[in-house]
Amino acid sequence: MDATLTDDQGRKGADPHAVLIAGPTASGKSALALRLAERTNGVILNADSMQVYAELRLVSARPSAEDEARAEHRLYGVLPAATPFSTGDWLKLVAREISAVRAEGRLPILVGGTGLYFKALTEGLAVLPEIQETVRSACRVLADEQGVDGVRAALAPLDPQAAATLVDLQRLTRALEVVQSTGRTLADWHRETQSPPLLAAQSCVLRVLAPPRPWLHERIAQRADLMLGEEGIAEVEALLAKGLPWSLPAMRAIGVKEIAALLAGEIDRPEAHRRLVVATRRYAKRQETWFRNQMADWPRVDPTDEAALADALRVGR
Structure with missing residues (x-):
């Protein structure tokens, strides 16, 4: 595995068990993970609760087919939207993949915006009771x-x-x-x-992307434009045709409800764009609150700072 763990002063130590990259939506997590995977022959593992669904490539901002061709990606688009999926389910899948990637002598790179996944991975997951x-x-x-x-x-x-x-x-x-x-x-x-963690935080490289708010808002607006293109609308139309209940996690992905309203003639395109931007900004703000409260000790990286990005990519010999 061509990777070594570095501390805040840049000193090299043992090979990291994994690299964990978290951040709010539209913050450039996937691009950073791709660059790192290309440098280290790493494997990118999905840590986003919506990107597991096959029907939601564009709506969930899943890596493109071109990106997937540049480096190996796993746990993306592996489930139908009709499947409920919990943090415990993800832990079972990702535990298998982490073991497999390390057995191949390669670096697992986990990337996503679902903070609870990272917390469960590094701190353990509680077994919750049966609900009436x-x-x-x-x-x-x-x-x-x-x-x-x-x-x-x-x-x-x-x-x-x-x-x-x-x-x-x-x-x-x-x-x-x-x-x-x-x-x-x-x-x-x-x-x-609480169950034992799958990965010890001290054996991993941990990063949270923390972009400037205006830069993030511009990227969110661009993402809304993409969702309202022909491909995004067709994706939601095909999902709605399945007649799935709105209580399913996949049906609550940002973009599904807004584009459904557009398709039903309840709102026009500018209003759909406004709603998408507002919903995504609110979600990004909630994610940032989670990272600040639950992952306060993870080092922050400004994705607009190329020097900071280069330092975040410094996980190799």
């Missing part, structure tokens, strides 16, 4: 009808910590299910049932 079906149904209806804001409002008086830190509708709903069904918060369950 009546509670689950009520929480799912609330999520479908009122979205993130409605679930967060219901959760706040019961579990203020989760309401303040969770950024994803699926995970907010899960937190609400747990506290309503058991009377105990997610944090309580985590403390008592």
Whole structure:
């Protein structure tokens, strides 16, 4: 494996077990991972909860076919949108891939914006209780009808910590299910049932991309333009044709609801663009809050600073 772990002063040590690259949506994570994979003969492993779905290449900003040809990518587009997929499910898949990549003498490079995946990977995952079906149904209806804001409002008086830190509708709903069904918060369950981590943080290279806000907003607007192109609209149209329930994680990807409204004639193209930009900015802000609160000790990298990027890529002999 042509990679060595470096400390903040640039001193080289043992081979890293993996490189973990997190960051908000549209921050350039995939591009950085691709450059690193090309330098080190590494394998890029998906750590994004939406990029696992086969039907969501453009909507989820999955790496292009051209990028996939430049370096090996795994766990991208491997599931149909009809499949519910949890953090525990991802851990099982990624554990197998990390072992396989290291057995090949290559470097695993995990990249994505799902902070909980990285936290579970390096700190362990709690085994949560069975949820009463009546509670689950009520929480799912609330999520479908009122979205993130409605679930967060219901959760706040019961579990203020989760309401303040969770950024994803699926995970907010899960937190609400747990506290309503058991009377105990997610944090309580985590403390008592935490499993061992798959990777020790000190044996990995950890990076969080932290771009300037104006630069990120410009890239988000460009992504909205791409989603509203022919390919993005066709992708959502094909997904909607499957008649899947809106409660599925894939149906809650940013872009699906907005383009569905455009296709139904409920809004025009400028309004669809505005909604996409607003939703993506809000999501990026929630991601940044998660990284700041839950991954505070991970080194930050400004993707607009070429010297900083070069330093982040310094994982080789």
